[in-house]
Amino acid sequence: MSSVAQIKIPATYMRGGTSKGVFFNLTDLPEAAQKPGEARDKLLLRVIGSPDPYQKQIDGMGGATSSTSKTVILSKSESPGHDVDYLFGQVSIDKPFVDWSGNCGNLSAAVGPFAISNGLVDSARIPENGVVEVRIWQVNIQKTIVAKVPITNGEVQETGDFELDGVTFPAAEVPVAFMDPADGEGAIFPTGNLVDDLEVPGVGTFKATMINAGIPTVFVNAADVGYTGAELQEAINGNPDALTRFETIRAYGALKMGLISDVAEAANRQHTPKVAFVAPPKSYTASSGKDVNADDVDLLVRALSMGKLHHAMMGTAAVAIGAAAAIEGTLVNLAAGGGKRHTVTFGHPSGSLQVGAEASLIDGRWNIDQAVMSRSARVLMEGFVRVPGDSF
Known part of the structure; x- marks a missing residue:
């Protein structure tokens, strides 16, 4: 029986709004997965535990629902006027594919906190106490998102009394603005009709x-x-x-x-x-x-x-x-x-x-x-995820 050692990849497991997912800094991914393609998709599928015919994702980080079968890749922004590039991958539970066709609005609330905590936002912009406006370039849909992240004693404030239906415990409020949220052609109604x-x-x-x-x-x-x-x-x-x-x-x-x-x-x-x-x-x-x-x-x-x-x-x-x-x-x-x-x-x-x-x-x-709209976000766990070395 062949045996392949597991590899460790730095990762953070975060809740954003009523979703949660595995967050990566682009530069922490294995080289083959730092660019779009089969290797990246296979890696993320293995991290989450898909495809799983049992639809439980027992052998991965996924939670067997659309809200918990998610991945995020972040990097310093290459788009002028933005702090961080945000790429979202919705991982299928029972099929071998990652859907890159849209954004996750809930996890958008966690992007700013992760970016600040992981050095993707200029430290000179972070006050000792106050709010940081993080400008996010959403790569999937080519749109701007602005998150207002509270800062206490120089660090992201995660706890607070903001309550969000669908989330059990209160946390710090993170207002999120989705700028010009229609597609690039401004076609809010693709058929041209309201109904x-x-x-x-x-x-x-x-x-x-x-x-x-x-x-x-x-x-x-x-x-x-x-x-x-x-x-x-x-x-x-x-x-x-x-x-x-x-x-x-x-x-x-x-x-x-x-x-x-x-x-x-x-x-x-x-x-x-x-x-x-x-x-x-x-x-x-x-x-x-x-x-x-x-x-x-x-x-x-x-x-x-x-x-x-x-x-x-x-x-x-x-x-x-x-x-x-x-x-x-x-x-x-x-x-x-x-x-x-x-x-x-x-x-x-x-x-x-x-x-x-x-x-x-x-x-x-x-x-x-x-x-x-207002959401909240919190780090649930940080460290490394492990996957077999031949899984991507």
């Missing part, structure tokens, strides 16, 4: 708002797909037929948005687009046992990520929600009661979240200047 009729063979035809802000997202009305919008995870994830139906809607939404040229391609593009369903306010009990009152939210949103209903809300999808809510006539805006709005509070399976966005119509095109 489309999305025909999904074998499933039905649905009113849909397909928006590219934060992350490409397909919004449908909860009632149109047989739900109230107050569902918790098990109502969807425990129903294979429902998951198949939503995945089919997502695939045809991706086709309509021009993200793929054939629906079969959706299987290898699990991270984007997201699919979500919206509904007017309704009281319900969140997964934590917390009561969410209809009077305290503007609408309800449930979103699926990597084929499963998310336990809270993806940060990038929250950006899409805020952007769509700010534009009169979208399904998100109508579920929230319609009209002009600058912020929206929505209910999700773990509680509620507020996100702000500013929208403007210029020369017949909708623009989003920025979307802002």
Whole structure:
């Protein structure tokens, strides 16, 4: 029996918002994995413990959910006016691929703290006490993110009293602004419409708002797909037929948005687009046992990520929600009661979240200047990850 020694790679395991992942400094990776390609993907798959036919990721750092099967590679920025380059890899749980097609909004909150603590931000900019504005270049989507990181006694402050539904313990607040979150062409609505009729063979035809802000997202009305919008995870994830139906809607939404040229391609593009369903306010009990009152939210949103209903809300999808809510006539805006709005509070399976966005119509095109929300981040463990030396 052959035996190959394991290698050690410096790494940090971090929570950002309602997600967690393994963070690397680019220069700490083995040379073959310092550039995009097969070696990098194989390394990250092995670190996380994928592909795993058991879907548990027992032999890796992953947590067997879309929220915990994530990797981040950071480096000093090569983009003018930015501190750090942020590359995000969503690792498939049961398939041998890493999806590089989008960002993770939740982990964006951890990028600034990691960058400061690991020397990627000029030390002259870090006060003894105060706030550091870290300008992040999001490599996957070629966009700017600005994180305001609190500093106490010259170090990143991680503890505090900011509470975030979906995260058990309070921590320090990290406001995160996603600048100009539409794609590079400014095509917030790839079809050119606020609402489309999305025909999904074998499933039905649905009113849909397909928006590219934060992350490409397909919004449908909860009632149109047989739900109230107050569902918790098990109502969807425990129903294979429902998951198949939503995945089919997502695939045809991706086709309509021009993200793929054939629906079969959706299987290898699990991270984007997201699919979500919206509904007017309704009281319900969140997964934590917390009561969410209809009077305290503007609408309800449930979103699926990597084929499963998310336990809270993806940060990038929250950006899409805020952007769509700010534009009169979208399904998100109508579920929230319609009209002009600058912020929206929505209910999700773990509680509620507020996100702000500013929208403007210029020369017949909708623009989003920025979307802002507060998250928190914390280092869970730091040191080395180990992988067999022949795994990449």
